[in-house]
Amino acid sequence: MPRPSSxxxxxxxxxxxxxxxxxxxxxxxxxxxxxxxxxEPSTFESxxxxxxxxxxxxxxxxxxxxxxxxxxxxxxxxxxxxxxxxAVLAAVIVERLSAAGELKGNPVTAALAARDKHRQRVLLAExxxxxxAFELHALEEDPAGLAHRVRYPCVLxxxxxxxxxxxxxxxxxxxxxxxxxxxxxxxxxxDVAACGEPARHFLVEDFVPGVEVALEGLVADxxxxxxxxxxxPDPLDGPFFEETIYVTPxxxxxxxxxxxxxxxxxxxxxxxxxxxxxxxxxxxxxxGAWLIELAARPIGGRCGAVLRFETxxxxxxxxxxxxxxxxxxxxALGMPLTALEREQRAAGVMMIPVPGTGGxxxxxxxxxxxxxxxPLVEDVAITAHRGxxxxxxxxxxxxxxxxxxxxxxPEAVEAALRMAHRRLQFxxx
Amino acid sequence: MNPDExxxxxxxxxxxxxxxxxxxxxxxxxxxxxxxxxxxxGSPLAEAIFAIPGAAVAELIVSGxxxxxxKGSATPWPAVGKSIGAAIRSALASGAPPIxxxxxxxxxxxxxxxxxxxxxxxxxxxxxVARHGGRVELIDVQDAVVMLRxxxxxxxxxxxxxxxxxxxxxxxxxxxxxxxxxxxxTDHSAGTDPYFAAAKK
Numbered sequence: 001m002p003r004p005s006s007x008x009x010x011x012x013x014x015x016x017x018x019x020x021x022x023x024x025x026x027x028x029x030x031x032x033x034x035x036x037x038x039x040e041p042s043t044f045e046s047x048x049x050x051x052x053x054x055x056x057x058x059x060x061x062x063x064x065x066x067x068x069x070x071x072x073x074x075x076x077x078x079x080x081x082x083x084x085x086x087a088v089l090a091a092v093i094v095e096r097l098s099a100a101g102e103l104k105g106n107p108v109t110a111a112l113a114a115r116d117k118h119r120q121r122v123l124l125a126e127x128x129x130x131x132x133a134f135e136l137h138a139l140e141e142d143p144a145g146l147a148h149r150v151r152y153p154c155v156l157x158x159x160x161x162x163x164x165x166x167x168x169x170x171x172x173x174x175x176x177x178x179x180x181x182x183x184x185x186x187x188x189x190x191d192v193a194a195c196g197e198p199a200r201h202f203l204v205e206d207f208v209p210g211v212e213v214a215l216e217g218l219v220a221d222x223x224x225x226x227x228x229x230x231x232x233p234d235p236l237d238g239p240f241f242e243e244t245i246y247v248t249p250x251x252x253x254x255x256x257x258x259x260x261x262x263x264x265x266x267x268x269x270x271x272x273x274x275x276x277x278x279x280x281x282x283x284x285x286x287x288g289a290w291l292i293e294l295a296a297r298p299i300g301g302r303c304g305a306v307l308r309f310e311t312x313x314x315x316x317x318x319x320x321x322x323x324x325x326x327x328x329x330x331x332a333l334g335m336p337l338t339a340l341e342r343e344q345r346a347a348g349v350m351m352i353p354v355p356g357t358g359g360x361x362x363x364x365x366x367x368x369x370x371x372x373x374x375p376l377v378e379d380v381a382i383t384a385h386r387g388x389x390x391x392x393x394x395x396x397x398x399x400x401x402x403x404x405x406x407x408x409x410p411e412a413v414e415a416a417l418r419m420a421h422r423r424l425q426f427x428x429x
Numbered sequence: 430m431n432p433d434e435x436x437x438x439x440x441x442x443x444x445x446x447x448x449x450x451x452x453x454x455x456x457x458x459x460x461x462x463x464x465x466x467x468x469x470x471g472s473p474l475a476e477a478i479f480a481i482p483g484a485a486v487a488e489l490i491v492s493g494x495x496x497x498x499x500k501g502s503a504t505p506w507p508a509v510g511k512s513i514g515a516a517i518r519s520a521l522a523s524g525a526p527p528i529x530x531x532x533x534x535x536x537x538x539x540x541x542x543x544x545x546x547x548x549x550x551x552x553x554x555x556x557x558v559a560r561h562g563g564r565v566e567l568i569d570v571q572d573a574v575v576m577l578r579x580x581x582x583x584x585x586x587x588x589x590x591x592x593x594x595x596x597x598x599x600x601x602x603x604x605x606x607x608x609x610x611x612x613x614x615t616d617h618s619a620g621t622d623p624y625f626a627a628a629k630k
Contacts, residue, residue, distance in 0.1 A: 015587060015588055015625040016625060016626070017587065020590050021589075024594050028594065034594075034595065038588070040625070042588070042591060042592065042595070043557040043558055043561055043592075044596030044597075044599070047553070047557070047600060048596060051595040052595050052596070305443070308503075343503075369439070372439060372441065372507070373507065374507075375507060376507075377505075377507065378441065378444060378506060379441045385622075385623060385626065387621050388626065
């Protein structure tokens, strides 16, 4: 229970996020006063007006006004967004409530650039950060004509969607026209079209060969601290780019890791990010590190659960174990985070792929107990519910579940994740 | 009882909490919660689980065929689970009750709290969650800790933790301040109609 003098955190949680439990429990462990702001009203909001708030996430001006009214009665000491959209809203709220810079946050322009893949690429190019060459195109353009002009292999990419939804590789003209048609259908779906102008355009960019990694970091006063570097041992060469396994620490040579960290720092500087978590996807090949995406938010899905950190504050010899969410909240509230290291053990997560090629309605998941029994596996979390329609990539963006493992080496962790996955059977119909 | 006939399924909730579903009942007289080895004295199964080396067991909740274990160590559940499974089999095979009945004095205090919490659930909590097709069942009150189970739209809902901590627990703090904590024993993975389903990466 928070103390009466506890600082108040405004946590921006979309109702569709996977991250609710991790952030709410982290706030409880830290003993902070918590206000959860969401895009749909909680049925308890009228009885708990300090702890629950509804903000119009779709209209920033209205949302920030609602937050400002709330803050007059309940002063806010920090704001945390958990996804691309709420990271932008957090920046807008901080800017409004923190005229003297007393709240930690990003400039709104930086948060917007991190969310918009085109704006991001323009800034990266202007600052000389290695990134795929790109062109912006409109859905109204003639795909056959475009197919003659673009360079192959290329990647078609929506401007706003997450989880690699809608991202497709094309190796020739026929492949491009096919991918264009699929992307157009995705961008016309009501939930996507609702974001307006960004859903009417897309990027065509060079396919960058090489190994892909994910970098989890924390930015303080514009300086990036790498919290973890994840290998992605399954090649992400297309035609779709559904994530599967993340394992940390990376097995890349130290020199490559340094190049990746430097590239990510250059991207942070180019976008103007000043504070808070970042999650970046990068590639590395014989020409060095390449920035593929950088988001001003922590890692998505349930994946944050694989990260544990140890801290030693001041002269206190007692080591404290923190979750990623605790690190993010502590940073937002200006709580000390001096000596922070990821735990010594290797850790990994598998985002369970949608089974088969056509998905289907989930009827049953078999073998969960057997998968949990695999040595080094810590948990198998099935997040899809019975009756849920599983949609494969590139149209889909919801993993049916996650497998977590921890062990002495990245190799052992990766093997455990694969073995556990082999024991699962998704029955669809 | 032959220990080999006892089937146990472990379902980790997170790195700290894990449910063990046992094919035989462990405690049929309601729910018992233990938050220290001292409280476990007299209950052979609870004593044995608290004594597992390196697990740093912090809490046990036993009800019917289900036991929920909360640990403080970073040891993974597959390693700790083997010792817990052995303790369960040993306790059941002995023939003695694995869990002792709740002490009478505690029952009286908890019964009073139970009635007040049940009244709050009936008058305030359930009408609120019903607006999202949900329901909340009061399972028991043990040592002033409320155990509840969510159903309907709350079971598996992406915002269930917000409902639990920012809604139900906050209301209990206001209306029944003697309550020391709230434990959700819902199997959220079995929810078939959550009001909010997680969708983004």
